[in-house]
Amino acid sequence: MTVLLAVEGISKRFRGLLAVDGVSFQVARGSIFAVIGPNGAGKTTLFNIIAGSFAPNGGSIAFDGKRIDGLTPDEICRRGIGRTFQVVRPFPALSVEDNVLIGAMLRRRDPASARRHANEVLGRLDLFGKRHQPASTLTLPDRKRLEVARALATDPKLLLLDEVMAGLRPAETDRMVSILRELNRDFGLTILLIEHVMRAVMALAARVLVLHHGAAISEGAPDAVVRDPAVVQSYLGAEAVD
């Protein structure tokens, strides 16, 4: 396997709180990797460090063989990492199409070809029919899809998804899972997701990392991880094993 993202001993401290405590893991090119853990485990902080929103207090991150820790969010996107936000951040007054178009313009200077690419991405995310609506009129599941579409339009090598299943009904979750699988299969897109919805994690991820109180307590294949006593005790609860 070749490594696309290598996180080495990353730590982040907010005043007295050690939010992320020496976390290390590697994401293989073309794989789907999930980070799970209870609320407050440091998942989103870890994610924001990778995406450049925070600089880490210690450790290093290499993407595609180059150090990226401490770079700005826009530079990290230009290097090939797309991200979504847990609390969605659409451009509300702009149309769905223009939202995605802005992402597409990163690597396509010509508005016409950027628009073609945006429409292609919208089609994949089931949003093509709603492309002329203002983003502010979308329902939550559609906004979650718009987040993914916009990030995807920047042609990332790695897509960071922060709880894109949260708030979705089971049928919508299954649809999102199959969309992500298609992206992974058709384009070899590498995906790193933070997720609470175990149904999605089990269906998607080849490897899972479990965070608890900022530290990695387990890592491995999904079915092995959910049987790990440390994970069961801290996060899933005994009944999840059955």
Place this chain on the structure above:
Amino acid sequence: MIARLLDGVPGRGLAVLAGLLAVLLAAPWVANDYVLTVLIIVLYSAYTGQAWNVMMGFAGQLSLGHAIYVGLGGYAAAALYVHFGVAPWLGLAAAVAIAAACGAVIGFLAFRFGVGGVYFAILTIAFAEFARIGFDHFRWVGASSGFFLPVANYTRNDLWNLRGDPTMFYYVMLTLTIAAFAICHVLLKSRIGYYWQAIREDEIAARSLGIDTFRYKMYAIVLSAGMTAVAGVFFAFYYNNLFPEQVFHISRSIEMILGPIIGGIGTLFGPLVGALLLTGLSEAMQELLTALRLDVPGAKQVFYGLCLLVVVMALPGGVWPWVAGKLGLTGPRS
């Protein structure tokens, strides 16, 4: 070029646009001096409103000190003309450069150090006030007693030196306004325009899509400052006098932004529609109050304020998006 300008404009919109252009071009033949003067004020407001709109309407950066760019532009070109005999069209280049540099300094300080929102607005006011106080003591350009351009007997219109009758100034202002519209239209449809709107809507999301927000905000303030300085040059040569207490005063900055706010922030036609309404309203109010013998000091301002209040409450998005929607002219954001 023309095809790109007209791209995406519906047929009805084109017809209205052509009609409006014809009326504006023909105006000097039918209008008397009073109406022509009012029209010059309308176009001047539309132009400066458009320049401000680039920053606030497109890129979402609230400047409440745009008078500084009018003043710097006006003083630069006027000083070059009076002291060195440099023609205003050449002085214009210096005026734009000075104002753009000033915008770059303000933008750099604010955007590099994360000064945003109302704090950015306060910074822009502060710089305009620095300029006002500074020019009050700047003897080379007359300090607080004002700076005057020679109005000596010209017998014919001299476009090169911007000396002439109101008709000439009207056409100059009309040309500038049309140029500003064309530039904004093209920018809004290009990458820079979309990036500005992304920054306006959500700067954090914009950065996550690879947009260097600092750079694009700098483009917005430098362009807006430069455009505004052009209006300053016009102002100096049209009125032939500059007083720091007037040109740099905060009320000038506020006047400049009322048009786009009333007309529709972030829209192309908002500044023009707003300028027409506000100037029209102001002049009509004067006539009405005089006719009713209610012309006591302050009465005009009170009525003016009430009218603004009604518009803002009834149409918070501005008049133009509502009118455009009713007439089926364009989308809500064009």
